Amino acid sequence: MHITEGVLSAPVLALGAATAATGLWLGLRRLEEDRLVLAAALAAVFFIGSLIHVPLGPSSVHLLLNGLAGLLLGWIAFPVIFVGLLLQALLFQFGGLLVLGVNTTAVALPAVLCGLILRPLLARGGKPALVAGMLAGSGAVLGTALLAATALALTDQGFLVAAKLVVLAHLPVAAIEGAVAVFVVGFLGQxxxxLLTCALPTATQGGAPC
Amino acid sequence: MFGASLGPQGFPIRNASPLHQGSSPLHQMDARIKLLTSAVCLIAISAIQGHGAGLAALLFGMGLTRLAGVSLGRVAARLIPANMFFIGLTLLLGLTYPGPALSAVSWLSQDGLTLALRISLKGNALLLVFIALLCTSSVPALAEAMRRLRLGRKLPLLLALTFRQLFLVAEEFQRLHRAALARGFAPRCSWHTYRTIAVLFGQTLLRSLARAERIHGAMLLRGFNGRFRTLDNGSWTAFQAVQASALSIPPVLITLHDRLTW
Structure with a gap:
């Protein structure tokens, strides 16, 4: 999910950057230095995961997997997703530097919120964990679409139709993400x-939780 | 390393051929200076309102990529996704934006097309400046520049370490995907396909975490002290600072002229 450079207004870009900076600060505070290598591995995994195209009818869609990241990493998903989006901008020119704050907020904020709400359910394992996976997978994608649509609508009232289309286009993606997240949570549970209670398992004793 | 495709999944990895190898003045410039210059140029260009100024910014961006020694063909390939989006946006705004209709085609909004043109000019200019200034540095060099500009300690390290493992994870997924294809996996719009892709992703995650633990142990054994060193450490010279200031002047002047005459 990337909004391209040149589309959004300066106040929206500034608001997105401020929100992303706050989320990054909170995420990095919880990320101990001895877990950086593992967090980087997960950032690389979610980067590659977001490039996977899955069939949908006659076409295909690419996964976001932000709900899964939020579920496994909590606040640490913010820096992990930020790094992934920055690398996508540098390697493929998806998004850009000015719009990075808005894109990070749109992808990471719903992911973290889903994670914070659903992690107690995930930690119970079994069917509750699968339900948490489905809700996080679908909910984070819908949240991302809603935030991207809000950014467009706040920029210009003329973008309202485009904003509605963004949300509509993400409905099937949300359904597929929910299914994929259920299967991934089921696989990890077995x-x-x-990992369902803490995806960065080498945290030092007494360190902040994931 | 990014030359190989990750299977028939539509991975854009092929487009990620590095631009940071070269000997142009922009390749030799210190990454910290380029980060600061790009911030000034990008903020200035994003404030443009008029089409003339947008066109001038686009020409500035093209000049900058020329200075970076990047061929227009390679740049054009990288701009395709953004311009597909701009074409879609032009159609959408033309059809739905409120305001007077175009005199020649009555069902197209004149204001919508004007806005779409401005967005397209600005968007391409911003991406060209981004490519010329930041993609001509390697990711580890940019991470080191972020650290030296005091943009935190953990974030640059996370960026460098993620880039370090990105190719390994990509190879891991490729290997698992090839094995699935060899076993007869044919992606379709079905639960079986979604389950298989989820298991491939889950296996990649588990293997990558296991490898990361080994990498971390090896780094500690070699005396890793929390700083990711790179051979691309540039030095900040006065001449480079003058060059960077000179590069920042055109977009600032274009924007000032645009805002004063808008």
């Missing part, structure tokens, strides 16, 4: 259930 193979590494400890």
């Amino acid at each position: 193979t590494r259930p400890d």
